[in-house]
Amino acid sequence: MALNDYPPLKPGNFLRALEAKVPQKFARDILNRLRFRDKAPLSDEALFVPLKDVHAAYFPDPKNGAPAFRRRHSGLVRGGDWDLSIRPLEESFxxxxxxxxxxxxxxxxxxxxxxxxxxxxxxxxxxxxxxxxxxxxxxxxxxxxxxxxxxxxRRLRPRSEVPGYFRREHGGIFVHIDRNGRALRRGGGEHRYAIARILDLPEIPVQPGVIHIDALRNGHLDRLRHSIHA
Incomplete structure (x- = not known):
């Protein structure tokens, strides 16, 4: 894709790119590449998670090492026990x-x-x-x-295949990836996620938030980059 065809660089998307923290994410991608080489995650990249592996919801608890991670943190690699701060999945309104x-x-x-x-x-x-x-x-x-x-x-198309495409899987179903390569739900993409659950789809495309370093080290990210529909 030519730079002038890259949606975040188009003049009409300037404010949207700033709101989505694209410059900060770009810098994070570079640092991740230097740190993790070929295993490095990309911010907002599309991952493909088995629906059954969305097993819990992430519960922010900053006092106990579980910050309130948001979409702007996509691609952040973090160790520790933050991914143990979970609660049962609940149905939103x-x-x-x-x-x-x-x-x-x-x-x-x-x-x-x-x-x-x-x-x-x-x-x-x-x-x-x-x-x-x-x-x-x-x-x-x-x-x-x-x-x-x-x-x-019987599939949810990734964001790159739908009208209004902006950047990778930005705006999709938002999850964090725990140490075992499973997904922790954290808002975002509610209608898409609800439809996937109602239709009992085998997998869903997701926008990753924070990725536990053990998931990266153990190759889970490589596995999640491949869709069963490819």
């Missing part, structure tokens, strides 16, 4: 709404998801990129199209 809609057949208006977003919009001016009811209806029409596509293909 978006996941519950997806289940009510796709499994129980309720229209989106009766799942409670619009009301939740509208309260957030009233309070913060926007919610999940939406600023009014019309935006919400367009967004959830897109969720319907995604569900139809995935139910037929």
């Amino acid at each position: 978006k996941h519950l709404a997806c289940r009510l809609h796709f499994v129980d057949g309720l229209p989106w208006e009766e799942t409670g998801v619009y009301e939740r977003h509208l309260r957030n919009i009233e309070k913060h001016g926007q919610s999940d990129g939406c600023r009014n009811l019309a935006d919400l209806k367009r967004r959830y029409a897109g969720v319907d199209r995604l569900y139809d596509e995935v139910s037929q293909s």
